[in-house]
Amino acid sequence: MNPTLVAVVLSLFSAVAYAAAAVAQERLAARSAGSGTLRLLAQGAWWWSVTLNASAALLHVAALKYGTLTLVQPLGALTLVAAVPLGARVAGRRVSAVEWRGTALTLTGLAALLVTASGTAPDEVLSLPQALAVAGTTAAVVGALARGARPGLRHATAAGFASGVASALTQTVTVAATDRSDSPLSAQVVVVALLVAAFAAGGLLLSQTAYQGGLGAPLAVVTLANPLAAAAIGLSLLGERLQGGAAGLLLALAGASVAAWGVVTLSRSAPEPAVTGDAHPDGLADDDHPVAAVLALGPNGAAYEPSLMPRQTDSGHLTSL
Numbered sequence: 001m002n003p004t005l006v007a008v009v010l011s012l013f014s015a016v017a018y019a020a021a022a023v024a025q026e027r028l029a030a031r032s033a034g035s036g037t038l039r040l041l042a043q044g045a046w047w048w049s050v051t052l053n054a055s056a057a058l059l060h061v062a063a064l065k066y067g068t069l070t071l072v073q074p075l076g077a078l079t080l081v082a083a084v085p086l087g088a089r090v091a092g093r094r095v096s097a098v099e100w101r102g103t104a105l106t107l108t109g110l111a112a113l114l115v116t117a118s119g120t121a122p123d124e125v126l127s128l129p130q131a132l133a134v135a136g137t138t139a140a141v142v143g144a145l146a147r148g149a150r151p152g153l154r155h156a157t158a159a160g161f162a163s164g165v166a167s168a169l170t171q172t173v174t175v176a177a178t179d180r181s182d183s184p185l186s187a188q189v190v191v192v193a194l195l196v197a198a199f200a201a202g203g204l205l206l207s208q209t210a211y212q213g214g215l216g217a218p219l220a221v222v223t224l225a226n227p228l229a230a231a232a233i234g235l236s237l238l239g240e241r242l243q244g245g246a247a248g249l250l251l252a253l254a255g256a257s258v259a260a261w262g263v264v265t266l267s268r269s270a271p272e273p274a275v276t277g278d279a280h281p282d283g284l285a286d287d288d289h290p291v292a293a294v295l296a297l298g299p300n301g302a303a304y305e306p307s308l309m310p311r312q313t314d315s316g317h318l319t320s321l
Contacts, residue, residue, distance in 0.1 A: 003121035007067025008114065010059050011075040017056035019082035024049040064122075064171040065178065069234035070242065071117040073167060073227035074110060077259060080223065080266045081106050098265060105262030112255025116248040117240075124238045125172040125179075128188045134233060135195050138165045146206055156210035156218035160225025163203035167226070168233040169196045219267040224260050 063072045081103050088095045095103075126134065138161060145158035169192050177189050210218040234240035242248045 003066040004071065007063045007072055007121075008075065010063035010066065011072055012078060014056045014059035014063060015075070015078035016082050017052045017059065018079050019086050021049040021052035021056060024052070061170060061174055064167065065174045066121050068117060068122055068240045069168055069171060069230040069238065070227075070240050071114065073164065073230040074113050074117070074256070074259065076226065077106055077110060077223060077263055080263060084266070102262045102265030105265060106259050107262070109255045109257070109259025109262060112251050113259065116242045116244055116252040116255070122171060122175055122238065122240075125176045125188075126169070126192070126233075126237060128191060130237055131169060131172060131188075131192045131195060134165060134169070134237070135199070138162065138199065138229075142202065142206070146209075151209045151212040151218075153210070153218060153221050155206050156221035157225050159203045159206035159210055160222040161229045162199045162206060163222070164226040164229030165233065166196050166199035166203060168230045169199065171238075217264075217267075220260075220264040223263050223267070 060072075060076075063075075084095055084099045084103050088099070142158040142162050145154045145161075148154075173189055173193050173196060176186065176192075207218075207222055210222065231240075235242075242252050244251065
């Protein structure tokens with residue numbers, strides 16, 4: 001089977017699984033507010049959502065084995081797209097016109113990127129010196145962006161860069177570990193895996209800071225900075241190329257712009273919640289923001305983690321890639 005098709009299918013299933021798991025976690029956590037994590041652990045539905053989230057993470061890692069970074073990372077925006085019907089479904093309302101517009105723009109842009117980013121399965125990996133150089137450069141950029149305690153878009157940009165680099169390094173670990181010509185636990189694999197963990201944790205902490213100032217704009221910045229950082233590594237160090245020459249480059253830029261417009265639209269869409277008897281004390285229903293729900297983000301903001309593995313917090317929320 002064509003590796004590009006495999007990567008797209010795996011990314012699609014990963015996005016849907018993340019969406020379903022996070023919406024379930026969000027609702028369970030909202031219904032159990034104030035009762036502690038132990039009560040969540042006793043619910044079978046919570047463990048099913050954990051299983052879905054872990055499966056989604058594995059699917060994303062598998063997609064990085066078959067698809068290039070310029071292909072797989074932008075498809076992470078499909079999680080936002082999947083949030084629209086799932087969030088509306090559980091909230092008992094219809095998808096708004098703004099959500100439909102954001103969905104259409106995102107899908108159109110991703111389709112253009114899919115055409116230009118198609119290629120063979122990745123076979124090149126970062127050497128250990130390259131991985132260390134990428135890590136050092138990223139750490140310097142992230143440190144410069146994250147200076148100062150006041151939350152803002154700088155922290156969101158730094159979070160997206162850190163998480164995108166973590167995904168790029170994950171592809172090196174995945175490809176190198178499954179290459180039978182070398183040991184799956186070689187020094188290269190072990191060191192790069194440690195770098196993955198460090199940048200994934202850094203992305204989490206930075207996103208937590210960014211979302212203290214609100215959800216919409218930082219969410220869009222994180223979602224867009226992630227594939228930008230990963231694609232930069234793929235194009236400059238891993239020999240990835242866009243299809244179609246100059247025309248392909250123009251199509252990719254146009255697709256990225258349209259997809260970015262769609263992501264911003266979705267991240268800022270907060271439709272009126274369906275009126276139910278189970279509203280929060282502040283008058284908002286559990287799922288008044290489906291995009292926030294799918295990323296395990298409450299309406300008042302939490303941390304978006306585009307990392308490699310699901311994350312559990314004390315509130316019972318899980319985050320995605």
